[in-house]
Amino acid sequence: MSRSRTAYVILGVLAIHSNQSGYEIRRTVQYSVGYFWGESYGQIYPTLKRLEAESLIAKSNSTTASRKRRQEYSITPAGRACLEAWLAVPYQEDPPRDEFLLKLFFGNEVSPSVSIAHVRRFQDKLRLMLASLEQLEPLARANSAQYPGFPFWMLTLSFGKAQLRSALEWSESAMEVLSADEPATTSNPLLADGIPAVQSA
């Protein structure tokens, strides 16, 4: 049962809009949920085959044009049922992995300038993404406000913006902290008695 989540992403975007090719599905994913989800061709094409074999999607080279060498797909009723079933089950958390924070955590092992560079880079990225999301909003509003899914899309968008802004704020105070310095016991400072493990899964 626990099939790859790629399958559900495909079902999801086909549920919103039919007759998309593998190429286009990937683009759609990038453009719409790119902020928090990615898919590669190496994953998409095989999954399309599999989904078609299971009749959750069907070839639908139809409507617009089959003028290109492209294979369009649409979701089937079974596919829709499958998507809905998946959506209903509690989401699964992926193990967290943030290399930026990891490097920052070990910052004492290297020159402060290294950590400063990491934070700066982080900041730049944040600003880029925030600009990107802020730019996306009015366009999305203009283009898709009438779609029933719109409120949900806005919800994820506003989540993204909120996280980005909070990260940006933190990064500014972090830069301040990292501009001041003085660089020690034998009991493990990371594993002292009574410190509970961080809840993660």
Add this chain to the structure above:
Amino acid sequence: MSRSRTAYVILGVLAIHSNQSGYEIRRTVQYSVGYFWGESYGQIYPTLKRLEAESLIAKSNSTTASRKRRQEYSITPAGRACLEAWLAVPYQEDPPRDEFLLKLFFGNEVSPSVSIAHVRRFQDKLRLMLASLEQLEPLARANSAQYPGFPFWMLTLSFGKAQLRSALEWSESAMEVLSADEPATTSNPLLADGIPAVQSA
């Protein structure tokens, strides 16, 4: 060159505190960076062997006690150099994957109660983690404020708290939005002209 990041996590925790066994390293990781990083035994033990073969760590069954059937390791100068080199290179971003947001994005395909349940779950998790981090702080301060790495640990901790708080705030407004309802075009609403792809990598 591009070795598994598990190796660097191990080097990092051994750099902070020597003479830890695989078991203990894993616990240390959980307790200290668990909020944003995880490691499994299946990854740690083979990596320890590899690192020892490369002389980046060395067996050091010594100091405290070898009373248990346990193999302790310490970082070597070469290992330290390797860690430092890795820390200095720009962090790599992992492709984002947030199943919660994905399910929320497709929320229109199912009953609103489903999305509400997801957000509620998300909220609960957030509160748990925030409590966990807030509890961690004073303890960490008491136990390790004298360690040179402490400011960096606090930085990652405060990042976590900031993100959590902002997510929590968002979740509250999301719950409001999701408590009001009415549930269409043929051009792809997710892929309208002029919408730029979200910056992610």
Add this chain to the structure above:
DNA sequence: ACACACATGTAATTGGTTACATGATTTC
């Protein structure tokens, strides 16, 4: 004619989790 975007796919590899198997030491 050239370049670029569209389009589809496969193979190799990685990075990682999970489950399994086993056993020692401590604590009650």
Add this chain to the structure above:
DNA sequence: GAAATCATGTAACCAATTACATGTGTGT
């Protein structure tokens, strides 16, 4: 002596990325 925790490891499997290979349609 039973249970919990400490402790080490392997095998099977999986999701996913990357690089490679190939070709078509459109616009300049």
